[in-house]
Amino acid sequence: MSTDSQAAVLLVDRDPGLARDIMGFLEARGYEVEWVDDGEKAYNRLDSRVFDALITELNIHRVNGMRLMAVAKDRNPEICVVLITEYPDIELAIEAMRQGAYDFQTKPLNLAKLEAVIQRGLGHQRLVLEQFELKRRLDEQYSLGKLVGKSRQMVRVYDDVRQIAPTRATVLIQGETGVGKDLIAQAIHNNSPRRDAPFVKLNCASISESLVESELFGHVAGAFTGATQTRVGRFELADKGTLFLDEAGELSPALQAKLLRVLEHQQFERLGDSKTKTVDVRLIAATNRPLEAMVEAGQFRNDLYYRLRVVLINVPSLRTRREDIPLLVDHFVREACAANDRSIDGITRNAVDMLMRYDWPGNVRELKNIIEGMVIMARGGRPLDVHDVPEHIRRVSTPQVGEIRIPAGARMSEVERIVIGETMKVCGYNKEACATTLGIGLRTLYRKIKEYDIR
Ligand SMILES: Nc1ncnc2c1ncn2[C@@H]1O[C@H](COP(=O)(O)OP(=O)(O)O)[C@@H](O)[C@H]1O
Ligand SMILES: [Mg+2]
CATH class of the missing domain: 1.10.10.60 (Homeodomain-like)
Incomplete structure (x- = not known):
């Protein structure tokens, strides 16, 4: 359904008086309504065009409303179906909802309520279609490199990256662990004129301080105990390309000073070597520790900090952009299926809702791992559902109870x-x-x- 055209509603009801009332009410509110008074005619109409909504009696002449719903969904999986019965029947209502009815109403109908339900149903439908559309063209605007996510915050990050990528400005990427700092650094490199030169990475937290120094600048044989051979450092390897320093907050004061010198003069020496080397390297640094606070606490050099943060990219934590979760989930389900040679029919809305309520302290990395686990553990042949979500997440995803409709006069x-x-x-x-x-x-x-x- 396009947003600017009228929504097409098929109304199936034996009672011409009621049908006239419903049609009048809905048409006055911009809907296009077709009315038929029996099931056979309804099937014919469903075969001849696409309807956005179906309002039908549950037990209509010569046809069962449930069956009609199934056929309607076959023609348009997103159709908003409202079933109508003469008497409140909870069993039936629950069954109908389970089979995909959007709502269930009992006569006498409240037309305003009926219209409100349809409006909400179509809104929901539009959302589903938009997601579908997004999936179809995860294009420019909503993705960058391998990054998925269409939240305002992420679109802003993409814009920043596109703007700074062509320059040689030093970039500081800040954000909690698992938010995508590595991917962003990659994207900057891949969108820069340096894309054909090396992208070299060093994680400052993963190795000891003395090793970081030789990893960065290289050493000559005999420079220190154990240095049996000459070794080229990452700065040299990254010449003409990009050097990505991960966990830059872990650099020792001595190394901070050396790094500053390279950044200012593009010059350094290999350990144990007196010869000065010159390189052309763009530096991108990342940290999950707030460098500014470290500067204030005297743990990080002021001058280096300002040198690094010529451009600052703050990557928001996942819990502050939960709207990205459905896209990410979808992306990771596919990825995990491909990687593990599994075929899984997507994931249910309830399961996604549950994942959206969790806080994700490990951010996207945690989400990715959880999805991969779910895919591996799932039985094939059906979509992932709430019971596939690991217990610890299910437990803390405090449910927000949805709206429940209760028939007036219920016991x-x-x-x-x-x-x-x-x-x-x-x-x-x-x-x-x-x-x-x-x-x-x-x-x-x-x-x-x-x-x-x-x-
Ligand atoms: N926006 C995103 N879209 C797709 N995958 C992502 C996204 N953000 C992170 N990931 C994935 O999550 C994991 C962690 O990302 P990474 O860039 O290593 O995070 P960080 O460096 O901030 O700890 C990686 O496997 C990465 O591919
Ligand atoms: Mg990282």
Whole structure:
């Protein structure tokens, strides 16, 4: 459905009076409504064009509403289906929702409510389609190199990268572990005129201080105990290209001083060598420690800090851009399937919702690892679902209970049953989480589940 055209609604109801009311109401609000009074005609209409929404009685002449819904979904998987019944029937309502109905309403209808439901359903549909569209063209605007994510913050990062990549400015990338600093450094290099020259990386935290120095600048044989051969350092290896210094906050004061000199003069000596070398290197540094605070605490050189942060890119943590999670999840599911030779039919909305509620202290790296684990452990032939999400994430993803519709005039026991059933669903059928959410004891929950036969 395009946003500017009218939404097409197929209305299936035997009652011409009611149909007229619904049509009048919806048409006055900009919908295009077609009405048929039996199931056969409905099938014919569904075959002849695409509808955005279907409103149908559950039991219509010569056809079953559920079956009609299945056919409608076959023609348009995103169709918003609202089922109507004469009497409130919770069993049926739950079953209908399970089979993909968007909503379930009982006569007499409240037209304003009906319209509100359809509007919401179409909004949801539009979102799904937009995601689909995005998937189809994860283009320029919403991705950069291997980076996925369309949050405002990430689009800003892409813009910054595109702007600075062609220059030779030193870049400082700051952000928590796992937010994508490595990928960003790569993207800067790949979008720069240096892209055909080497991209060389050194993680300052992974090796001892004395080794960092020889790794960076190289050494000649005999420079120190164990230096049996001459060794070319990363600065030389990165000549004409880019040197990426990861965890730059770990550099010792002595090395900070040496690094500053290279940055200012592009000159250095190999350890144990008196000959000065000149290189043309662009430096990108990354840190998960706040360098500015380290400068204030006297742990990091002021002058080096300013030299590094000619351009500063702050990469936001994943929990501050949760809207990126669905795209990332989708991306990692595919990636993990390809890498592990598995085929998995995507992931359910509920599971994605659950992943979106988690805080991801390890950011994108943690998400990627979790998804890979889920893909490997999953049974094939169905999409990943909430029960595939690891227990520790399920537990802390405090459920936000969705809106629950309860028919007016329902008995208290019915209300309880609906609320418990829906909450169980939201909690991924985890009884502890469900009891906590409802604020009742676990034993009480067990009793009620049994009493209401909730599964
Ligand atoms: N925006 C992103 N899109 C796709 N993959 C990402 C993204 N951000 C991070 N990753 C992946 O997550 C992992 C951690 O990213 P990395 O760049 O190493 O993080 P950092 O260097 O900040 O710790 C890597 O496997 C990387 O490919
Ligand atoms: Mg890193």
